[in-house]
Structure formats: structure tokens, C-alpha cells
Amino acid sequence: MNVELGYALAPPASPGISRSSLDELDERVEAAHDRIQAGVETGADGYTSLDLYERVDTERIQAVVDEFEPIETVLVIGMGGSALGARAMANALAPADDWYILDTLDPVYLEHIIDAVDLEDTLCHVVSKSGSTVETRAIFQVIRQAMADEGIDWTTRTIATTGETGPLGRTIEENGATRLEPPDGVPGRYSALSSMALPSAAALGIDVQGLLTGAERAHRSLTGSLLKSPAYAYGAVMAELSAHGVGQNAFVTYGERLGAFGHWFSQLWAESLGKDGLGQTPIPGRGVADHHSQLQRWRAGPRDLAVTTLTTGDRGGQAVELDDATPVTLGALQELERRAMTASLGDAGVPAVGIELDRLDAESIGELFVSLEAATILVAELWEIDAFDQPAVDWAKSAVRAELGLESGAHAQLNPPEPLSIDGQRRG
Amino acid sequence: MNVELGYALAPPASPGISRSSLDELDERVEAAHDRIQAGVETGADGYTSLDLYERVDTERIQAVVDEFEPIETVLVIGMGGSALGARAMANALAPADDWYILDTLDPVYLEHIIDAVDLEDTLCHVVSKSGSTVETRAIFQVIRQAMADEGIDWTTRTIATTGETGPLGRTIEENGATRLEPPDGVPGRYSALSSMALPSAAALGIDVQGLLTGAERAHRSLTGSLLKSPAYAYGAVMAELSAHGVGQNAFVTYGERLGAFGHWFSQLWAESLGKDGLGQTPIPGRGVADHHSQLQRWRAGPRDLAVTTLTTGDRGGQAVELDDATPVTLGALQELERRAMTASLGDAGVPAVGIELDRLDAESIGELFVSLEAATILVAELWEIDAFDQPAVDWAKSAVRAELGLESGAHAQLNPPEPLSIDGQRRG
Numbered sequence: 001m002n003v004e005l006g007y008a009l010a011p012p013a014s015p016g017i018s019r020s021s022l023d024e025l026d027e028r029v030e031a032a033h034d035r036i037q038a039g040v041e042t043g044a045d046g047y048t049s050l051d052l053y054e055r056v057d058t059e060r061i062q063a064v065v066d067e068f069e070p071i072e073t074v075l076v077i078g079m080g081g082s083a084l085g086a087r088a089m090a091n092a093l094a095p096a097d098d099w100y101i102l103d104t105l106d107p108v109y110l111e112h113i114i115d116a117v118d119l120e121d122t123l124c125h126v127v128s129k130s131g132s133t134v135e136t137r138a139i140f141q142v143i144r145q146a147m148a149d150e151g152i153d154w155t156t157r158t159i160a161t162t163g164e165t166g167p168l169g170r171t172i173e174e175n176g177a178t179r180l181e182p183p184d185g186v187p188g189r190y191s192a193l194s195s196m197a198l199p200s201a202a203a204l205g206i207d208v209q210g211l212l213t214g215a216e217r218a219h220r221s222l223t224g225s226l227l228k229s230p231a232y233a234y235g236a237v238m239a240e241l242s243a244h245g246v247g248q249n250a251f252v253t254y255g256e257r258l259g260a261f262g263h264w265f266s267q268l269w270a271e272s273l274g275k276d277g278l279g280q281t282p283i284p285g286r287g288v289a290d291h292h293s294q295l296q297r298w299r300a301g302p303r304d305l306a307v308t309t310l311t312t313g314d315r316g317g318q319a320v321e322l323d324d325a326t327p328v329t330l331g332a333l334q335e336l337e338r339r340a341m342t343a344s345l346g347d348a349g350v351p352a353v354g355i356e357l358d359r360l361d362a363e364s365i366g367e368l369f370v371s372l373e374a375a376t377i378l379v380a381e382l383w384e385i386d387a388f389d390q391p392a393v394d395w396a397k398s399a400v401r402a403e404l405g406l407e408s409g410a411h412a413q414l415n416p417p418e419p420l421s422i423d424g425q426r427r428g
Numbered sequence: 429m430n431v432e433l434g435y436a437l438a439p440p441a442s443p444g445i446s447r448s449s450l451d452e453l454d455e456r457v458e459a460a461h462d463r464i465q466a467g468v469e470t471g472a473d474g475y476t477s478l479d480l481y482e483r484v485d486t487e488r489i490q491a492v493v494d495e496f497e498p499i500e501t502v503l504v505i506g507m508g509g510s511a512l513g514a515r516a517m518a519n520a521l522a523p524a525d526d527w528y529i530l531d532t533l534d535p536v537y538l539e540h541i542i543d544a545v546d547l548e549d550t551l552c553h554v555v556s557k558s559g560s561t562v563e564t565r566a567i568f569q570v571i572r573q574a575m576a577d578e579g580i581d582w583t584t585r586t587i588a589t590t591g592e593t594g595p596l597g598r599t600i601e602e603n604g605a606t607r608l609e610p611p612d613g614v615p616g617r618y619s620a621l622s623s624m625a626l627p628s629a630a631a632l633g634i635d636v637q638g639l640l641t642g643a644e645r646a647h648r649s650l651t652g653s654l655l656k657s658p659a660y661a662y663g664a665v666m667a668e669l670s671a672h673g674v675g676q677n678a679f680v681t682y683g684e685r686l687g688a689f690g691h692w693f694s695q696l697w698a699e700s701l702g703k704d705g706l707g708q709t710p711i712p713g714r715g716v717a718d719h720h721s722q723l724q725r726w727r728a729g730p731r732d733l734a735v736t737t738l739t740t741g742d743r744g745g746q747a748v749e750l751d752d753a754t755p756v757t758l759g760a761l762q763e764l765e766r767r768a769m770t771a772s773l774g775d776a777g778v779p780a781v782g783i784e785l786d787r788l789d790a791e792s793i794g795e796l797f798v799s800l801e802a803a804t805i806l807v808a809e810l811w812e813i814d815a816f817d818q819p820a821v822d823w824a825k826s827a828v829r830a831e832l833g834l835e836s837g838a839h840a841q842l843n844p845p846e847p848l849s850i851d852g853q854r855r856g
Contacts, residue, residue, distance in 0.1 A: 297702025317535025
């Protein structure tokens with residue numbers, strides 16, 4: 001893994017990071033690194049995500065999954081951090097038709113999936129740390145009903161990762177279904193490399209051990225200097241750009257198999273850093289398609305945005321030949337487009353950072369998970385905020401539960417104090 | 429179609445739009461509307477997108493498509509505005525397995541699609557207004573080669589929408605393949621309801637006439653007052669919020685079939701308004717999933733963001749029953765989640781606007797295309813910028829063409845002036 005910072009420095013970037021400020025920034029990184037390492041070593045909440053790989057019982061996960069063979073299709077039911085890690089792994093490393101992430105209440109979509117798969121050979125992995133997530137329970141109920149309609153005992157096709165005492169845990173325990181314990185002290189968005197996402201990965205034949213090997217490499221790469229650690233280089237530069245008014249981070253992935261990783265990152269970055277009036281909005285994008293959609297704004301809009309590109313070293317694929325040009329592989333053409341797009345940002349003074357994986361395999365993906373978790377934690381340390389809580393989401397959750405009668409107390413008002421509703425022409 | 433502005437007003441929103449400023453804003457909307465109408469009536473470039481429905485020859489499009497029956501699968505090859513409109517229509521109104529949008533250079537993905545479809549019964553619609561888009565030509569070459577490998581004459585399975593004299597147009601003409609003319613005076617992102625996207629829609633059995641009926645209704649709904657026109661209400665409020673520092677617009681769609689519409693909107697908003705240091709960054713999002721991913725930042729991050737929700741009136745689907753709660757349909761639960769999320773923004777003072785379609789059908793989608801085009805044009809009028817150009821994308825396009833030898837002149841520098849590359853631990 002490599003992080004290229006040249007286009008985030010001033011010049012060419014404006015705002016950008018002056019070379020003369022790098023030493024001072026690096027001193028702050030060193031101090032933050034000491035705090036992070038202390039957190040990891042004492043097993044402090046959240047920080048333990050960085051050495052989660054040491055405590056994951058992959059043999060138990062594999063053994064549990066093996067009991068459900070044959071598995072033709074994997075359905076993951078979960079919201080946010082209970083689904084995005086699994087989606088990122090499956091998208092990157094498993095065949096596209098073997099899995100579906102059910103993180104939607106769209107009845108038409110759910111019916112479509114139920115019709116498309118053979119539920120007899122499907123493993124359903126339902127994930128909710130607390131077990132109280134309303135959407136997860138609703139979707140799981142739809143799938144259980146579909147299994148019942150086909151005469152399938154849902155407990156023979158379901159693994160749940162959830163606490164024992166929540167509503168979901170009780171359903172699992174009362175019916176004697178299979179339950180895995182979520183990891184302690186790690187919020188959902190930092191827990192992909194655990195019982196939260198590894199069961200679906202294992203069921204899809206992904207090299208789980210490779211993911212953990214990469215995770216360990218990323219953890220061991222963390223040193224007290226941004227100049228020696230790609231993860232800290234990324235976090236430190238984004239924190240510093242943010243201090244210069246860069247409040248938006250267009251996180252652009254190249255190659256369809258990295259697309260879901262951008263959405264995993266977006267939750268990590270938004271929930272960990274978006275608090276106390278601080279934050280840098282993550283905007284997942286697809287290269288090269290978004291060159292034809294978003295580049296105009298990136299390059300010529302307000303100077304409050306940086307672009308991150310995420311690529312792999314793979315430059316292969318079929319060769320194409322346009323007019324009399326030298327033949328070029330699709331992978332090489334994609335990389336040329338990425339470099340030209342980035343250079344065009346540099347020409348306009350818009351900061352950009354390039355992240356490149358050695359290749360697209362389980363080790364690199366495991367390394368990427370932990371590297372970006374470390375980058376995120378570093379930013380929070382530099383900003384002196386808590387990377388591991390998400391207090392602003394409770395209001396809406398509580399309002400839904402109250403409205404459904406699942407929680408007592410006064411219902412919140414769910415309409416604007418003074419509505420102003422503009423109606424279009426009625427259909428004739 | 430209905431637009432609810434109550435949560436964008438101050439109070440509760442901060443920044444928000446004071447009720448006392450609405451009259452003055454409406455006067456500016458009236459003046460802008462007069463300019464827009466004059467543009468439409470004189471057929472001025474760009475403005476003519478609003479009555480494009482009057483000039484589209486749907487009979488010719490349908491007749492051309494009919495010549496290619498039977499059609500089992502539709503492949504659309506195009507970048508940006510040449511693909512996003514087709515994707516939005518197909519996603520909303522056609523079965524999910526009948527179509528693929530090829531706007532990627534990912535060789536693995538392209539191979540996967542080629543393997544998955546029966547090319548004999550596939551219609552390939554290749555779209556590039558200029559005919560010079562490098563990615564489009566490269567992807568088209570891959571598909572032509574795949575057809576050749578299977579002994580299929582590509583001209584019997586291809587419709588191109590492109591100018592006659594560009595590189596793509598020449599390939600089509602030289603081989604006697606089928607070509608449709610792109611509309612005059614309308615940039616790609618405003619031209620979905622034309623030969624750019626309607627051929628694929630027609631091939632997928634979408635009600636093309638319904639799309640145009642909805643487009644006409646949207647155009648006729650434009651009046652000189654934001655209080656009487658949902659499209660102008662949306663544009664005026666976003667322009668005004670932007671003047672109060674709201675530089676980000678999280679555009680959140682509910683239901684999987686509206687997801688691609690968010691990406692079409694994102695190009696429209698970014699390319700039309702992101703210029704001269706102005707702009708409001710569109711951030712497509714998925715409800716309810718992003719409540720569990722982005723809400724923390726929306727509600728508690730910097731006060732420079734508004735949330736738009738896009739829903740349909742449909743509240744149906746299977747009923748679920750959680751614990752002792754009253755049974756609720758999936759559609760009703762999704763709407764409850766949306767309302768609670770929006771109210772939680774209101775509680776924190778974050779501005780939000782709700783757009784609701786009467787239902788999810790061709791008329792509503794046609795209405796939505798033209799309404800959001802009108803909203804975008806209105807913002808540009810209020811800001812006194814050109815909604816129809818995209819000059820900032822030329823630098824990168826030219827650099828790629830020069831690098832490939834397709835354009836003469838000095839090659840641009842595609843590396844940072846002073847690279848700063850941070851390498852991770854090597855494998856081993």
C-alpha cells in the first residue's frame with residue numbers, strides 16, 4: 001500500500017499543506033500515535049479495533065459456517081456497520097452473483113431477491129450488535145416468513161451475530177438457532193474483521209486468514225511518523241486540509257470491485273468525525289464514471305474539497321486501439337484517466353491524495369480496512385474528539401421506536417412546526 | 429409531485445430561510461422565470477431542454493428499436509450524461525436483470541457482463557454526442573470484439589446516438605450501422621428525454637409516451653412563483669440556503685428503484701452549478717441505509733449541509749410485526765424512518781427538503797427529470813452563471829488524448845511537481 005501526497009502539498013494545492021509545516025504536523029502525529037498505541041495496549045474501547053485480528057476466532061467462525069454447507073447464496077441482513085464491511089469484502093473478493101446485502105425496506109427489492117435465490121441453499125447472516133435495530137428485525141422477519149412459506153426451518157439456514165439479551169438475541173435463543181457473539185468494545189463501523197462480517201466472507205470462500213494477515217501488517221505499519229506510515233499520512237493530511245477549510249472528501253474508487261469499499265469508508269469517516277460541529281463529509285465516487293459527472297465541481301467549485309483516489313496496481317485487461325493510437329489495456333487506460341484527472345486538479349490547485357493497493361486480494365483488503373480505521377482514529381486524536389461514539393443518531397431511532405409502541409414516553413413531533421407544502425399540477 | 433419546505437425555514441432551520449425573505453426571493457424567481465421562458469420560447473441553447481418533449485420523434489425511435497426484436501437484454505455504453513439518464517429510467521421502470529450500463533473500464537466487470545448475457549438477443553445502445561469520448565469508444569470496441577468472437581455482426585445488434593462526423597459516427601457510417609442524431613442545443617445531462625436515453629427505455633418496454641407526458645406536465649407547472657411551482661420551490665430554496673453557507677446537498681432516495689436517479693441528479697447539479705468558485709456539492713444517498721451511516725455527520729457536523737429526501741407515495745409491501753407493536757407495512761416503516769430522520773434534523777436545526785412523487789411510474793419520472801432540470805436552471809439564473817457548460821473537464825480529456833496520441837501538442841505533466849510517496853511495509 002502506498003499513499004501519494006504530492007498533490008496535497010502547497011504548491012500546487014491551494015489550500016494545501018506547506019512543506020515547512022510537515023515537521024510540526026509530524027510531531028503532533030507522534031504524540032497522537034503514542035495515545036493510540038496506549039489505547040491498543042490497554043484494550044481501551046474503540047482502540048482495540050486496531051488489533052482485533054489477534055482476538056478473532058476464525059476456526060470457530062469457519063466451523064460454524066461449515067455446518068450450513070452447501071451454501072449457494074449468502075444473504076446479509078444488517079444496517080450500517082453491520083452490513084457495509086461484509087459488502088466491501090464480498091464486492092472485492094467474491095463472485096457478484098453469490099451474495100446480497102439486505103439493508104433496505106424496499107418491498108419490491110426484497111421480493112425480487114427472495115424470488116431470485118434458492119432459500120434451501122442460502123445462508124442468512126443477520127447482524128445487529130444490540131439486536132434492537134428495527135429495520136434489521138423487519139427484514140429478518142420477511143426472510144423468515146419467506147422460508148416458512150417454502151417449508152424451510154429458518155433456524156437451519158441462519159447465523160446471527162448479536163448480543164444474547166436484545167430482541168434479536170432472544171428470538172435466536174428461544175428458537176435454538178446459531179448465535180455468534182459480537183466483539184466487545186468495538187463499534188460496528190470498526191468491526192468488519194470479526195464475527196460481524198467474517199461469517200459471510202467465510203461462507204463466500206473468501207480467504208479470511210489473508211484478511212487478518214493484511215490487518216496485522218497495517219497495524220504493524222503504524223509508526224510515530226506520517227512519513228513512514230501510509231495510514232497516518234492519509235489521516236494527518238486530511239486533518240490538516242480540513243483545518244484549511246477542506247470540509248469535503250470525494251473518495252473515488254477505481255474498478256467496480258472497490259465500489260462498496262467507498263461506502264464502508266464513508267460511514268467510518270462520517271460517523272467517527274462528524275460531531276461537535278466538526279467533520280469532513282465523505283462523498284463516495286466511481287472512477288472513471290464520475291470524471292464525467294463530478295469533475296466540473298471538484299475542479300471549479302468552492303475551494304473546500306479534496307479528492308482521494310483508491311486504485312490497485314493491476315493494469316491489465318483487454319487491449320483496445322483507438323484510431324492510430326498505440327494499443328492500451330483497459331486497466332492502463334483507467335489509470336491514465338485517473339492520473340490525468342488528478343493532474344487536472346493539481347493544475348487548478350485542488351488538493352488530491354492517491355491511495356494504491358499492491359493488488360486486489362484478501363491481504364490488501366484487510367490492510368486497507370485497518371489502515372483507514374487508523375487514519376480515522378488519528379484524525380479524531382488530532383481534533384480531540386471521540387472517534388467511537390455516534391450520539392446524533394439516537395433521536396431518530398428513539399422517535400421510531402416510540403411511534404411503533406416499542407418504547408414508552410412522549411412521541412416526538414414528526415412534522416415541521418409550520419409546514420410549507422408546494423403541490424404540482426394534478427394529473428388530468 | 430410535492431415539495432415540502434417546512435424544515436428549510438428558520439425556525440427550525442439554522443441556517444434557514446426566514447419567512448420574511450420569501451417575498452423578496454419570490455420576486456427574483458419571477459424575474460428568473462421570465463428569462464427562462466424567453467429562452468425556451470426562442471429555442472436558446474440549453475433552455476430548450478425544458479420543452480424537449482415537443483421535438484422528440486418517439487415514433488421513429490420506437491420503429492428503429494423494433495427492427496432489433498427480439499431483445500432480451502439492453503447494454504448501454506456511454507459516460508456521464510450519455511448513461512445516467514438511461515440508468516435512472518431503467519432502474520426505476522424496468523426489471524433489474526434486463527439491462528446493464530457499461531460506463532466502466534473495469535475489465536473483470538465487462539467480461540462478467542459479456543459472459544452473463546446472450547449477445548445474439550442483446551441490443552447495444554452506444555451514446556456519445558461528440559463521438560470522441562475515449563472510454564465510450566474503448567468499451568464499444570470490447571463489445572464489438574465479443575460479438576465478433578461469437579460470430580455476430582455487431583451492426584445487427586447496435587444503435588448509436590452520435591453525431592455523423594465524430595470518430596464514433598464515422599465507425600457507424602462506414603459500417604452501415606444504425607445511427608440516431610443527438611438533439612441540438614441540449615447538453616448531455618439535460619437530454620435524457622431524447623434519442624440519448626429513450627431508445628434503451630423503449631427497448632426495455634418502458635412507457636416512453638408516459639415519460640413525455642410527465643415532462644410536459646412539469647414544464648407547464650413552471651410559473652413565476654416558487655409558492656406555486658414545486659420545481660422552482662426546490663431550486664429557489666437551495667439557492668438561498670447556499671447563500672447562507674449551505675454548500676452540500678445530501679440527496680437521499682428512498683426505495684432501490686430511485687437510487688440511480690440520485691446519481692443522474694448529482695451530475696446535473698454538479699456540472700451545471702459547480703463553476704466560478706460557486707456550487708453546492710450533491711451527495712447521493714440511500715435511505716434508510718444512510719441513516720445508519722451518514723446521519724451522525726448530517727446532524728452534528730458543520731452547518732454547511734442540507735438534506736433532500738426523494739420518496740414516492742407508495743406505502744405498501746409486506747406487513748411486519750415487531751414484539752407487540754401494531755403491524756406495519758415495509759413501505760410505511762420506511763416512510764416513518766424518513767420522517768423521524770427528517771424531524772431529527774429539524775430538532776438540530778439542519779435544513780431539509782422533502783420531494784414526494786405521486787407514485788413511481790413513467791409519468792412521475794418524466795415529471796421529475798424536467799422539474800429538477802428547471803430547478804437547476806433556476807439556481808444558475810439566480811447565481812448568474814451558465815447552467816449549460818462544463819469547461820473544467822476539458823483539461824483532463826485533452827491530456828488523455830494527447831497521451832494516447834489522438835491529439836497533437838505538448839503532453840501535460842501527469843505527475844505531481846514534487847511527489848511525496850509514503851510506502852507501507854512490504855509483503856513478505
